[in-house]
Amino acid sequence: MLNSPSNVSTRPKDAAQMRPPALAWRGLSVSPPGASKPVLRDVSGEIARGRIVAFVGPNGAGKTTFFRALVGLARFQGEIDVHGRPWREARWRVQMGFQPPAASFVGQTVEEELAVAIAARAAHLGHPAPDRRALQSEIHEWLQTVGLRVQPDRPVDALSGGEMAKLAVAGALASGADVLLMDETQAELDPDARSAMRAVFRRLAQTGRTVLLVTHDMDDVLAADAIVVVKGGAMREPMSPRAFFYGRDGHAPCDDLGFAAPYLVQAARRIREATGADFAPLTEDEFVEGWRRAVAGEIGDSRARKGADSVEHLV
Amino acid sequence: MKSATLARGKVPILSNISFEASAGEWIVLVGRNGSGKSTLLDALAGVSQPVAGEIGYRAPAGATDVRRTYLPQAPERLLIATSAADEFAASLRMPSADLRRGWGEWVVPQLAPFGLGHLQPDDLPSRMSTGMQRKFVYAMALARPGEVLLCDEPTSGLDAPSRAELLAEIARFVQQGGLAITALHDLDEALFSATRVLALAHGRLVFDGTPQAFAESAASLERDGVPLPPSVRLALAIASAGGPKPGLCRPEDLAARLLASPAVQDGARCSEEALGQEAGPVPAAAAASSELASAAMEMPPPEAGAESRVGAFHPALRWLSLTAITIAIALVHRPAGDLVAVLATLALLAALRAPLRTSLRLTWTWVSFAALACAVSGLQLGPPFHTRWAFHAATAKHTLLEVVPYWCFLQIGQLALARFSSLQFAALVEATLARIVPRRQRLVASWFGALVTRFIPAVEVIYREQWYAYRVRLQNAGRLLSTSRVLVDVANVIAPFVIRMLRFGEATADAMEARRLFEVPPPSALLPGWRVRGRDLAVMAMALVSIALLVWTH
Numbered sequence: 001m002l003n004s005p006s007n008v009s010t011r012p013k014d015a016a017q018m019r020p021p022a023l024a025w026r027g028l029s030v031s032p033p034g035a036s037k038p039v040l041r042d043v044s045g046e047i048a049r050g051r052i053v054a055f056v057g058p059n060g061a062g063k064t065t066f067f068r069a070l071v072g073l074a075r076f077q078g079e080i081d082v083h084g085r086p087w088r089e090a091r092w093r094v095q096m097g098f099q100p101p102a103a104s105f106v107g108q109t110v111e112e113e114l115a116v117a118i119a120a121r122a123a124h125l126g127h128p129a130p131d132r133r134a135l136q137s138e139i140h141e142w143l144q145t146v147g148l149r150v151q152p153d154r155p156v157d158a159l160s161g162g163e164m165a166k167l168a169v170a171g172a173l174a175s176g177a178d179v180l181l182m183d184e185t186q187a188e189l190d191p192d193a194r195s196a197m198r199a200v201f202r203r204l205a206q207t208g209r210t211v212l213l214v215t216h217d218m219d220d221v222l223a224a225d226a227i228v229v230v231k232g233g234a235m236r237e238p239m240s241p242r243a244f245f246y247g248r249d250g251h252a253p254c255d256d257l258g259f260a261a262p263y264l265v266q267a268a269r270r271i272r273e274a275t276g277a278d279f280a281p282l283t284e285d286e287f288v289e290g291w292r293r294a295v296a297g298e299i300g301d302s303r304a305r306k307g308a309d310s311v312e313h314l315v
Numbered sequence: 316m317k318s319a320t321l322a323r324g325k326v327p328i329l330s331n332i333s334f335e336a337s338a339g340e341w342i343v344l345v346g347r348n349g350s351g352k353s354t355l356l357d358a359l360a361g362v363s364q365p366v367a368g369e370i371g372y373r374a375p376a377g378a379t380d381v382r383r384t385y386l387p388q389a390p391e392r393l394l395i396a397t398s399a400a401d402e403f404a405a406s407l408r409m410p411s412a413d414l415r416r417g418w419g420e421w422v423v424p425q426l427a428p429f430g431l432g433h434l435q436p437d438d439l440p441s442r443m444s445t446g447m448q449r450k451f452v453y454a455m456a457l458a459r460p461g462e463v464l465l466c467d468e469p470t471s472g473l474d475a476p477s478r479a480e481l482l483a484e485i486a487r488f489v490q491q492g493g494l495a496i497t498a499l500h501d502l503d504e505a506l507f508s509a510t511r512v513l514a515l516a517h518g519r520l521v522f523d524g525t526p527q528a529f530a531e532s533a534a535s536l537e538r539d540g541v542p543l544p545p546s547v548r549l550a551l552a553i554a555s556a557g558g559p560k561p562g563l564c565r566p567e568d569l570a571a572r573l574l575a576s577p578a579v580q581d582g583a584r585c586s587e588e589a590l591g592q593e594a595g596p597v598p599a600a601a602a603a604s605s606e607l608a609s610a611a612m613e614m615p616p617p618e619a620g621a622e623s624r625v626g627a628f629h630p631a632l633r634w635l636s637l638t639a640i641t642i643a644i645a646l647v648h649r650p651a652g653d654l655v656a657v658l659a660t661l662a663l664l665a666a667l668r669a670p671l672r673t674s675l676r677l678t679w680t681w682v683s684f685a686a687l688a689c690a691v692s693g694l695q696l697g698p699p700f701h702t703r704w705a706f707h708a709a710t711a712k713h714t715l716l717e718v719v720p721y722w723c724f725l726q727i728g729q730l731a732l733a734r735f736s737s738l739q740f741a742a743l744v745e746a747t748l749a750r751i752v753p754r755r756q757r758l759v760a761s762w763f764g765a766l767v768t769r770f771i772p773a774v775e776v777i778y779r780e781q782w783y784a785y786r787v788r789l790q791n792a793g794r795l796l797s798t799s800r801v802l803v804d805v806a807n808v809i810a811p812f813v814i815r816m817l818r819f820g821e822a823t824a825d826a827m828e829a830r831r832l833f834e835v836p837p838p839s840a841l842l843p844g845w846r847v848r849g850r851d852l853a854v855m856a857m858a859l860v861s862i863a864l865l866v867w868t869h
Contacts, residue, residue: 059444059474071829096829102773103819104826106765108736111841115738119838120830132840157772160348175830187472188389190348191500192542216474219545260475263503263546263566270570284552291573292556 020084
């Protein structure tokens, strides 16, 4: 099992011809410096453009190692393609968020930090550096993109944790990256800031960026498009959040990994067991809608099973 | 706690907070970030004092005082970078040898519930991952927590099993008669074990009641700006879609309730008004308190104004002037020269708008140094060193004249340092080396300069945090900072500080490498133009006149 190649793909089959995936890796083995044997062994897979993919698994499974290899901080064997181009040519399109974010800032103020990122993009693409006015308006745009409402001359050390996280994302985007790797960058944020970051990631995905998350927060996993389980140096096929939390035939991967299912999922599972309906909501709205239209209808109405069909296309 | 007002620095955060709590209670503090939970916990722990009002603890019968254990956010800061056994010994004030002897029977059972049962007495907790360090600190604190346990976001950054274990440990502590007060975002589980919820918003206490009442008043709490945990949000969404009213129930009970109560098909409004009037939250005082809250939210960036105003001076010319005048002062040792040096420094301080507080602090440092130096040089101690006691005023005066320039150096140092932004410095290095040094080495030098400038404030932040953490740690162990142990105390702050700096630096190096910044010239478009303006010339002229006067006195 451990030595068999793992395959990961989040690409819808019919779209395969249209655009190359944001990331594709073949026969990838990574040994971080100091490790006696590779942490990831011969894994292959790809991630389509515009997706949010959560990587979950026990500590030491190789999630962080995978991310570090993608940004050139860990040596690897095998091939990586970024948007269909070899990694060496296109690696600047992949950027990673570091913890603590304050440690990755070089500029002293918000605008200085973004100016550095913009200069980096210009240098990697061989473009001339923008002048003052172009720079200022571009900085303003990036601040809006990530929803960071602070004065550009604000010192980076005076930002709150949530603002720092947004600035780190803005910096990565400004440096030309459209594949973002977030290695537990939200772990230290409060729930409000975490849900704000989820909204930022969703907006970025809608505009064609790809976001890879390593997270232990089950709410992040609920909001992802696909989940990749990394365990013992191998990667499993990506699955939908629904499959991860509700599983097939009452056997959910979430429980196998020892993660506590969120409250909403726990309540929904009970209703599912009691009614036999395909009730698998991922958000509050889905929960309420599904319950109102079908599950409660099924019990309130004496025509018992009739509502169950309507749930399937609903949730 | 009686009508206390709490502040952080000079910014008021919470006003008129009153509550009483007794043993056997588990109080959960709820509120947005910046709503004052940490400020309240700091005050309850005795790390900070209320601006007004009072906080008191009544010891139980038969005891002399109430022992408190406080675990602030990022509790791994509390570690003092020594072996596991010594960490425990410092916390429990026990000889390290005793702990090593009883490791298997006594310490391992404390660590095992957190998955740290494999630790040996000589393992270094500071080498573990942040999550493991946190678990270790909690295991250590819960080994002998005293009567009151104060925790700030204890579950943050922990994996699911450790979270559950930690909440179970707190529940156990409360059952055994302890008082626990915890700020907590992860409420879904804790609401079932906690006995009381305090919600903070707009600088005030907006709710004080049981978890049941908290869940029932969800609608009005949401209007007050209190963040609701996912379970309560779901209950609220169900209620507003015509389902059962929000209340505190476990997922299986919620499912049972939903299955039992048929949904109103066409979404009859379970109106928010009706819900809001049900329970009795403390009404939020609107005007005054929201002002307070907005003051708290918009923490003014420290010295940002001063920074940009001073930044308007030409950095290179300013630096040149200051360096030239420093050299001139160093070469002149005459009373008249000292007078000129002091006057010139005062003029520069005023012209470059140095912060008064810093100038006074430096002056105070210099005064203590000067007094000591004069005393040492002028004093003749008497037998057995000398035949008789005497004080040589002339020698002391000579020494005073010798040390006057040091006051100038301190103040000029203040002006020269820290007034470059990191990009300014990088661009300056890049421009200076442009013709002399090959591109690759020049870029490395520029970015290195930027990093050094950038990390002066960062280092200061980490250092202050480490001192705060150490004060908390001493307080938990029931000790105070004492002069007799000052060396140990400083070592206990410096060692973890250095380790944190190293980790910080590692992350920086990784980020620089991943961004490949060493191939990028530092951007200069944002910087003020290298145009020389009137005030730059004025500063230059001031420096030149001072230097001329200094030379003349020579």
